[in-house]
Amino acid sequence: MSAREEVLSRIRKATTDVKTVDPALDVPVHWTYGRALATTDVLGDFVEKVEDYKARVVRVASDGVGDAIVDALRELGATSTVLPDGIPDGWAESLSAAGVEIHRDEPQLTHAQLNVIDAVVTTAAVGMADSGTIALDHGPGQGRRALSLLPDRHVCVVRSDQVVSDVPEGIARLAPALRARHPVTWLSGGSATSDIELSRVEGVHGPRHLWVILVD
Amino acid sequence: MTTTQERLTPQPPSWLGIPPFPEAVKEELAKAEQRKNLRHATGTIRTKRLLRAAEVDNWEELRTAAAEIKDRVGRHLDTYLVQAEKAMTEAGVTVHWARDGAEANRIVAEIAKAKGVDEVVKIKSMVTQEIDLNEALEQEGIAAWETDLAELIVQLGHDLPSHILVPAIHRNRSEVREIFTTEMGTYGTPAPEGISDDPGELTNAARAHLREKFLRSKMAVSGGNFIVAETGTLVIVESEGNGRMCLTLPETLVSVVGIEKILPTIEDLEVFLKLLPRSSTAERMNPYTSLWTGVTPGDGPQDLHVVLLDNGRSNVLADPVGRAALRCIRCSACLNVCPVYERVGGHAYGSMYPGPIGAILGPQLRGLEEERDRALPFASTLCGACNEVCPVRIPFTDILVHLRNKVVDYKTSKHPTIEQGLMKGAAWVMKDGTHLSSAQTATRTAGRIFKDKWLGPMPIPLAERWLQARDVEPPPTETFRQWWKKNREGENR
Numbered sequence: 001m002s003a004r005e006e007v008l009s010r011i012r013k014a015t016t017d018v019k020t021v022d023p024a025l026d027v028p029v030h031w032t033y034g035r036a037l038a039t040t041d042v043l044g045d046f047v048e049k050v051e052d053y054k055a056r057v058v059r060v061a062s063d064g065v066g067d068a069i070v071d072a073l074r075e076l077g078a079t080s081t082v083l084p085d086g087i088p089d090g091w092a093e094s095l096s097a098a099g100v101e102i103h104r105d106e107p108q109l110t111h112a113q114l115n116v117i118d119a120v121v122t123t124a125a126v127g128m129a130d131s132g133t134i135a136l137d138h139g140p141g142q143g144r145r146a147l148s149l150l151p152d153r154h155v156c157v158v159r160s161d162q163v164v165s166d167v168p169e170g171i172a173r174l175a176p177a178l179r180a181r182h183p184v185t186w187l188s189g190g191s192a193t194s195d196i197e198l199s200r201v202e203g204v205h206g207p208r209h210l211w212v213i214l215v216d
Numbered sequence: 217m218t219t220t221q222e223r224l225t226p227q228p229p230s231w232l233g234i235p236p237f238p239e240a241v242k243e244e245l246a247k248a249e250q251r252k253n254l255r256h257a258t259g260t261i262r263t264k265r266l267l268r269a270a271e272v273d274n275w276e277e278l279r280t281a282a283a284e285i286k287d288r289v290g291r292h293l294d295t296y297l298v299q300a301e302k303a304m305t306e307a308g309v310t311v312h313w314a315r316d317g318a319e320a321n322r323i324v325a326e327i328a329k330a331k332g333v334d335e336v337v338k339i340k341s342m343v344t345q346e347i348d349l350n351e352a353l354e355q356e357g358i359a360a361w362e363t364d365l366a367e368l369i370v371q372l373g374h375d376l377p378s379h380i381l382v383p384a385i386h387r388n389r390s391e392v393r394e395i396f397t398t399e400m401g402t403y404g405t406p407a408p409e410g411i412s413d414d415p416g417e418l419t420n421a422a423r424a425h426l427r428e429k430f431l432r433s434k435m436a437v438s439g440g441n442f443i444v445a446e447t448g449t450l451v452i453v454e455s456e457g458n459g460r461m462c463l464t465l466p467e468t469l470v471s472v473v474g475i476e477k478i479l480p481t482i483e484d485l486e487v488f489l490k491l492l493p494r495s496s497t498a499e500r501m502n503p504y505t506s507l508w509t510g511v512t513p514g515d516g517p518q519d520l521h522v523v524l525l526d527n528g529r530s531n532v533l534a535d536p537v538g539r540a541a542l543r544c545i546r547c548s549a550c551l552n553v554c555p556v557y558e559r560v561g562g563h564a565y566g567s568m569y570p571g572p573i574g575a576i577l578g579p580q581l582r583g584l585e586e587e588r589d590r591a592l593p594f595a596s597t598l599c600g601a602c603n604e605v606c607p608v609r610i611p612f613t614d615i616l617v618h619l620r621n622k623v624v625d626y627k628t629s630k631h632p633t634i635e636q637g638l639m640k641g642a643a644w645v646m647k648d649g650t651h652l653s654s655a656q657t658a659t660r661t662a663g664r665i666f667k668d669k670w671l672g673p674m675p676i677p678l679a680e681r682w683l684q685a686r687d688v689e690p691p692p693t694e695t696f697r698q699w700w701k702k703n704r705e706g707e708n709r
Contacts, residue, residue, distance in 0.1 A: 003313040003315050006315055007315060007526045007530065008294050008298070010530035011294045013530075014530050014531070014533040014534035014539075015290075015293065015534075017536055018291045023288045023289075023291070023292040023295065026288065026292065027288035027291060029281055029285055029288065030277070030280060030284065031277070031284075031285075031487060108514065111431055112431060115431060130500065131490075131500040132501065133501045138512075138515065144512075144516070145460070145515055146464050146515075146516075149457070149460050149461065149464055149465075170486075171483060171485055171489075172483070172486075174482075175483070178444075178507060178509060181307055181447070181510055182512070183507065183515060184506075184507040184508075185505070185506055185507075186501070186504065186505035186506075188499070188503050190503065193365045193455055194382070194455070194497060195364070195366035195384060196365070196387075196388075196392055197253070197256065197389055198257045198260050198261055198382065201416050204365065204419055204423055204455075204457055204458070205363075205426065205456050205458045205460070206456070206460055206461075206503070207457075
């Protein structure tokens with residue numbers, strides 16, 4: 001018998017007490033999926049929770065994004081950045097005008113090349129206010145996963161209409177991308193560890209600085 | 217491989233060297249520094265967890281939903297596994313099945329050999345601890361590098377993990393500094409000259425040490441927090457970004473996942489991604505969560521493998537009382553709240569699953585053949601704090617009592633014990649008033665012999681050890697029944 005057949009037959013033997021075939025009828029789940037929280041100021045909650053992770057958040061109007069990215073990179077001490085496909089041309093122009101060295105992932109940059117680029121600028125898919133979480137579905141403007149991982153500073157542009165109150169709404173918005181087999185990455189602040197005496201240290205392997213630009 | 221060949225990774229001690237719990241605690245309790253570290257760490261995280269759970273209005277409702285979803289999965293595991301296998305295969309994942317740890321280890325080693333790699337980077341994973349994958353790979357000439365900070369501390373420290381979430385919880389900062397300065401250089405980028413014991417500096421040393429390994433490794437090994445059956449999506453929840461490194465940079469990724477880790481649908485994630493971080497690190501959300509569904513061309517590993525591991529889980533499932541232990545999502549809230557764990561630490565439990573979850577899961581996964589596993593259900597005061605914090609509502613104390621019963625059955629099926637004889641005697645005495653009076657005649661006689669003398673150490677089987685530390689009053693010369701007859705009977709009250 002193959003391992004597969006043996007494991008499945010062990011499981012079937014172990015669950016002979018289960019008589020109802022339909023899992024949903026056998027064990028009903030008392031939960032309503034996709035509910036929003038009653039948060040009155042969702043954007044305010046989002047900003048507060050993201051800042052709680054020691055990430056920086058700035059709020060700008062839609063015509064101020066390019067300048068806000070330039071400011072962010074300057075303050076983070078970054079002189080080079082990678083820009084994924086799908087980043088608006090206007091933002092790239094602001095960066096070039098400010099003298100930031102721009103790298104494109106075409107042809108694909110090697111890991112070693114990405115490792116020495118100071119920053120990455122991406123858009124996002126969803127923001128979840130209650131937990132201060134940003135989800136990337138690595139669609140246009142977000143790039144493949146290595147782009148938002150190896151550079152040490154991540155500037156992430158989130159539109160206010162992408163921000164929902166809580167995780168259940170966030171999952172509902174991400175479900176189509178997940179069902180289309182897109183990889184999805186959730187970021188809640190920069191990388192961190194509490195492995196030494198449970199004292200939190202910001203910045204381990206992922207980008208050590210997360211800078212969020214929330215576009216009203 | 218010859219025995220003289222040098223090791224590739226630091227040699228860890230063996231769990232098998234640890235005696236059964238009642239013996240092991242004696243040594244562990246004597247470690248003052250460890251007790252101090254544990255008291256500090258568990259106290260901090262307990263307070264934080266309470267705060268984070270209280271922020272969620274429908275916390276109790278979430279816990280119920282999580283328990284129900286996990287029960288649904290367990291009771292229909294064959295259906296969901298077949299569904300998950302199909303979805304993963306369609307998404308380009310090679311799915312393997314393993315009856316036990318040895319089989320899973322063999323599968324991982326074969327993939328590594330087929331790829332021609334002599335080292336792998338690892339994401340912290342309980343299941344690969346359970347099957348002792350690192351040592352199995354070492355035997356095959358493949359170095360397995362732990363990349364989680366705490367796992368790195370444990371690995372470089374030639375140590376064993378003592379906590380599910382923070383395996384080096386028993387170590388303080390100066391111990392970590394010592395380990396890093398003496399060991400890092402042997403296995404890669406050394407710790408900087410003159411490094412202090414500041415956690416930030418130590419973390420930076422780990423970053424530099426591991427970055428080199430991330431960038432050159434061709435293969436990674438992970439566990440998995442969840443597999444969504446509907447889509448074949450794997451989910452890994454982490455903090456440091458070492459997980460993202462391993463899941464993104466190498467060409468090959470092998471994920472070893474216990475068969476109980478399935479969730480039915482994408483939507484079910486909303487329940488668990490709210491519960492898990494608040495219960496484990498006591499954060500609103502862990503810094504990074506990665507979800508991937510098969511191979512994405514041009515992005516991340518192009519060769520994905522998943523090993524679905526039984527290794528005793530189907531035995532746990534076969535026990536209708538004990539199977540609730542399979543709901544566990546490895547958050548470690550039960551460890552942090554346990555008064556026994558806080559004092560003795562993780563090593564005394566003799567396995568990578570310590571604390572209350574270890575006491576109910578270990579003996580069920582491994583069986584009761586070994587003394588250490590028979591001792592574990594008794595490594596608890598049954599205070600029930602674990603029941604209250606568990607995000608999937610595992611009824612720990614019910615399972616502990618159930619397993620104690622099984623242990624007693626196991627022992628007495630081999631040979632009757634003195635306890636059994638005593639219990640039988642006690643049952644006879646209690647069954648009937650006349651039996652009780654005759655027994656009391658004996659105790660009254662004993663009372664008259666001892667008069668007012670307290671009882672000290674005496675060579676009576678069983679009682680002997682108890683009396684070593686205690687003095688007992690002599691049995692009374694008058695029983696309650698006699699006293700009642702004399703003083704109360706006939707009164708109209």
